[in-house]
Amino acid sequence: MSFIKTAVALSAGLLFSGLAQAHPKLLSSTPAEGAEGAAPAKIELHFSENLITKFSGAKLVMTAMPGMSAHAPMAMAARVSGSDDPKTMVITPNAPLTAGTYQVQWRAVSSDTHPITGNVTFKVK
Template identity: 70%
Template sequence: MEFFMQASRLTIRATLAAAALLVSSVAFAHPKLLTSTPADKAEVAAPQKIELKFSENLSTQFSGANLLMTGMPGMADHSPMKIAAKVAGGDDPKTMVVTPTQPLSPGNYRVEWRAVSSDTHPINGNITFTVK
């Protein structure tokens, strides 16, 4: 009888451990921004495109970004202005590419992104950069 009780306890512990691992792996399944070009807070010449590289493959139909100008010479604190840009997946399924439709003028910019991977939970964030 003692053998069966010990086996039952081991089974319960193994089940609980497996459940904990499953829950923790789901919690870590959200895409994270790994790098961006230009880098966050960088001062650069006007980029032709902005690349965001994530930790997981993106669901492009649910992911996206907005490019905003947040400051310009002589008007550092004006309201953010949306800049027309095309947003698409890159050659790598973990990459989002934001391509402005016009060359960027000198000023401060923010890219507000939304990334969705296979877990379907949207993750939002942003990067900023300055065009010289």
């Protein structure tokens, strides 16, 4: 009996460790976290796992505007889509971004179906 219990426990441990590794992690973004530069036509988020686009998504928010210290965060209209690379999420603003600080608030879901969230902040000059 002891052998069977050990085998079941080992199998369960391997199964759960495999699932834990399936959580998507943000590997990089374009523009990169903290970048400053020209307004991007699109923002790309590159993850460690294939995304389930139906359950993944992002919001683009302007968090600061030059000369307006009391500026409240403002949602920006943008389209969120997948890419030819199933590990990449693309956020395309509906209009060119003006000078200010922006944050992409993302939610990524891969095969393990556990949502992972995070954000990327960048400045447009």
